[in-house]
Amino acid sequence: MALAIRKSSNEVFSFAKWFIRRECRVYSTLPESVEEVTQQIEETKPKRATGRRAPKILEYRHAYPEFLPDPNPKWRNTLREKLERQDMLNRRKQIDIPEFYVGSILAVTISDPHAQGKSNRFVGICIERKGCGLRADFTLRNVVDHQGIEVRYDLYDPTIQKVQVLRLEKRLDDKLFYLRDSLPEYSTFPFDMDPEILPEGAPVPVNPIQVKLKPRPWLERWERQELKGISNIEEYLKEKDRVRRELRKTPWEKYDLMKDYRKTIPIEEQTEIWADVNHQIQQLHLNRKKSSRKRTFTSPKTQLA
């Protein structure tokens, strides 16, 4: 009997682990990490097909993460969020803000009163994307003349004239600040890059590239952050660093349901939010398709010229 109870409790525990790893991830506002994708594709696919599957409307949370408000209950207000979303959609009707992720390569043109020709174009890799609502912003990094340059743009800034995705892909990590301490070739991108067009409906590819760090000193303690996109970190670590990394580890945090709950918007509220903006987002998609068709017709002319 005791054995049976122990066994059943074990089963419950393992189910809980499974549930936390898979299901809580699904409704998280944070971008999915790659490890889960690669490992679980074969396992989860048949299970999801049987029934439990997030509605299609919830998939917007990856492409439009800034439409979800800050989960801190002190700052929530339904009316404010509604007005904010309307303003965001109004801005998106004026300018096509494409889908992009941390690790994608973007070209941003802004109007700048001090620049020659009153506009400025910058190309770089997106190393961070954060903020909710109209405060949403992203940071681009590039190396120009052996000098690393980072520019932070507000996503809804009306001085932005054009946002173009040159290469749509994800990287192995949520934030790529370690490019600041890695060799410059990993964050160098030519300004005359041609946009790479993915086939329609294809999943966003994940670039499994691992960068090489420069020797110390570093800006942050990269070894403590469990980064997957660094290949040679071990050769710079001393015994002291390894010991402290072990001491600082928090392996229990992935089981902290409450922490996960506080970081995310509940599924019921998400469905409300996405239902509110669904129609207008679909209109934006249609407009984008129309303009992309136009682009395919015009592109041969430019090549000939």
Added chain:
Amino acid sequence: MATSNIKLLCLNISKMRIGSFIINRSHSMKPRYRPPYWYEQKERVITEDFLTKDNEDFLQEILQDRLQKLPTQDSPLILDQVDQTVQWNQYTRRTGLIARKIGNYPMWTKDGKRMLTTLLQVNDNHVIKYIPPDEFNPMIIKNKKWKENKRLGCLLVGSENIDPSMVTKQYCGLFNTIGMLPKRHLYRFMVSPESALPPGTPLFATHFRVGDHIDVRAKTIDRGFQGVMKRWGFKGMPASHGVTKTHRRPGNIGSGGEKARVWPGTKMPGHMGNRWRVLRGVKILRIDTKYNVLWTLGVAIPGETGATCYLYDTVLPLKKHKSSPPFPTHGTKEDLPPEFYDEIVHRFEQPSITFEED
């Protein structure tokens, strides 16, 4: 004879009053604070009423009925009745509004500069009562000449309808007399008699205009008992170099000699926040007429998100109204554009900002 004399003496002694010897301290003692006489106790002890499910549903039904009727009721402010001959001048005091702070978000100016705005929602504001200057007799008056002048009346304004069963009967009575549901917030505004409004008049966000400056009175965020570094911005003391146990302490609080004591008003640890503060001269950038929301410049309005604040016309001499605002208030809500914008604000539905070459 002697006894009668003694009796007479006793009578005289008993008649002697000692009241004149008592030091009259009324000039130094403040009168005890009592709630103003127009106010009734609001909070009710919630008791179990043992209602059946049907009765509870019935009460809810009545409440919903009354709530639905409220917006359809015509405004009793008929502009013909209001004296049109009285014009606004710079000495008139209009009523204010009760608003709720609902958050901050950025907006951009037409020359591409980012500015943070605070959103204030004016929710179901109605005039509840007007007390003319002669009848208004408050308990505590700071300015003694005020009583002699008596030029301002008292206008009660309420905001946010609530369930009548959650408050006392006498509090509901304040609102029943004008056929309204009880309000969550009830506040008095001192107004000049010509800007008095009849009870039941709705007040909207359009009471103010875009580009006007307002004063906002609200309670600051309650931070509890705080040390001297957070409360007064002291530097504290060094973290190292042999300093022990005094990293966040104030240090010296007085000098010796003649001043060998702690002087009144010395900045010390204590309770921080939860105080009434007025932020003066806040510019209105945008007004939503459908939801009655004001966008104001800056994030310095006291209180956290959801705090109640009171909005007045500003008293700053350079930022006062130059021309007549909606007087006594903006009456009708029909035929208004959905939104008003200040001229410096870039609207999100406008095309991107470009700068022209000289």
